[in-house]
Every structure is written in C-alpha cells, then in structure tokens.
Amino acid sequence: SIVVLGSTNMDLVAYVPRAPARGETVTGREFRTVPGGKGANQAVAAARAGAEVSLIGAVGADEFGARLRSALEHSGVDTDLLRTVEGPSGTAHIVVDDEGGNAIVVVPGANGTVTSLTHGDEALIGTADALLLQLELPLSVVVEGARTARGLGVRTVLTPAPARALPPELLAATDLLVPNEHEAAALTGHAEPHAAAQALLRFVPEVVITLGASGCLYATRGAEPVTVPAPRVRAVDTTAAGDTFVGALAVALAEGRPVPGALAWASAAAALSVQRAGASTSMPYRSEIEAAAGE
Ligand code: ADP
Secondary structure, three states, X not given: OEEEEOOOEEEEEEEOOOOOOOOOOOOOOEEEEEEXXXXXXXXXXXXXXXXXXXXXXXXXXXXXXXXXXXXXXXXXXXXXXXXXXXXXXXXXXXXXXXXXXXXXXXEOHHHHHOOOOOHHHXXXXXXXXXXXXXXXXXXXXXXXXXXHHHHOOOEEEEXXXXXXXXXXXXXXXXXXXXXXXXXXXXXXXXXXXHHHHHHHOOOXXXXXXXXXXXXXXXXXXXXXXXXXOOOOOOOOOOOOHHHHHHXXXXXXXXXXXXXXXXXXXXXXXXXXXXOOOOOHHHXXXXXXXXXXXXX
C-alpha cells in the first residue's frame, strides 16, 4: 500500500484573456472549482493506478473540506487519517490566461495545522510500501514523516515542490527524489538535467527528473542514467502531470516492476492525464494505463 503525507486544496480557477495588473479588474470567461493539492493529487493518481492508498493531512470544517474528502473517497483514497480542523480548507487561487500561462496564490488553511504525526499516522506508515511527500505541508511534519518512514524501512518518495531549499535532514531521509527540471535547477544551480541529477545523487540514492514533453531522466549511484521519452500526445492541460507521474511510479515500484518499466508505466499515466482538461479529474484509471502501456 501507499501512504501520502500531503496537502489538500480546493483549486479556484478563473479563465481570463489576460491576468489583471495591480488595481485592475478584468472580466473572466469561466470559473471552476477543482479538488487539488499536491498530496491529494498524488493520492488520487496512485489509487486510480490500482494501489491501496491513504492520505494523511487535513481539510477545514467548511463546504470545501466536505467536498475534498468525498472527492478523495470517490477515487478510492482512504481518508480515515485525514483530519477535519476548525477554519478554512486550503485553497489555491488560480488565474489562467489565454496563452495558458497562470498565476497562483496558495492559502494553506487547514494544511498549516498538520504539524506533527499521531501514533495512528506512524502505525499506518509502518505498513506501507512507500510514503509520498511534497512541500505543501509545514516542513516540520514533512521531515518527521520522512524520518519516521526511513526508521521503519519504508521507501520515501519526495516531490520537492513548491521549490525551496531542502533541509539536510529531509534529504538524508529521502530514498527517491522526483523534481521537475525547474526544481532540479533551483536545487542544484545546474540547468542541464544530467548535471543536476549527478549533483542530487550526492544527497539521495535515486533521482527522477521529469522533463515535461521530453520525458524523464532516472539516475542512481554507480550506474548509467536512464532516459525515458514521453509518449507523443496532444497536450491540452498539463496541470498535475507531475503528480500523476509520481503516483503511478510509486504504484509500479511497489508492485516490484524494475525501474525502466516503472518509468514507462508512469509516463503512460502522465501522458493520459495531459490529454484531458482538469487536474485530479483527468487522472487515468489502471485499465487505461495498462491499455496505453500496451499490457
Ligand atoms: P510538472 O507537472 O511537475 O511540472 P513535468 O512538466 O515535468 O512536471 O511533467 C511530468 C511528467 O508528465 C513528464 O515527465 C511526462 O511523463 C508527462 N508529461 C508532461 N507534459 C507532457 C506532454 N506534453 N506530453 C507527454 N507527457 C507529458
């Protein structure tokens, strides 16, 4: 099984011809509310890819919180350890312009209350094949989660997003680091992915750098790096492509697939998600991934 320690947000998305400048009002064309948050997105991706998945995190005691929880459950994510806390759920206020560019404000809300693990959380992590982590919860609990999993012999998979400097104790408890190319460059100062991967291998044993339409690069100590091309598809919405990739990759590795095959499987899942609008709503189910991967 897979445990995710991470964020849950309601994405509030306004589609506009162009983003407003300070003090300006523009009229949007459309508005949508979409369940999101990197933690929830990775949990949904892994559950749809066929694993037993639990999400540790928090939603607020508001309408968004109820909807976020039911959306997770609808995708098969166990929410027994998802707290409901006083105050608002996390929200992401997203403005998407006609060129597909976006500007985002994230208000953590309930996510900010997840500052430590309970005994129940620890017990669950101990039963998992992998713990998936991102950086949208307070850093203290991300570090605690990684160290707990490491201590219990559970594989830790960290998506270092949103980009920020990583404390050494977090890197020291990370088995697999999965940055996109921008995060990899921010972490290492190397814009070239192979160079960034080699730099990251000084801190973690395995790295996958996702490269958008160019696929991904896998590197581990003492072996030649592996590049896996992305399937050529017509992308209409790449939101949460990375979260879909990580969720599916964790499932494939938990099932014991060797690395190249696991990467191809995750790439097939991510490629399916970019061909449909929406974030978690666009994530593929196992049968679709299998069909796309030629199984
Ligand atoms: P993020 O969404 O975190 O920015 P990327 O843009 O690197 O991450 O995308 C993650 C993965 O999603 C890629 O490694 C690739 O497998 C897949 N992907 C993203 N964009 C495309 C695309 N245009 N065509 C096919 N696959 C894509």
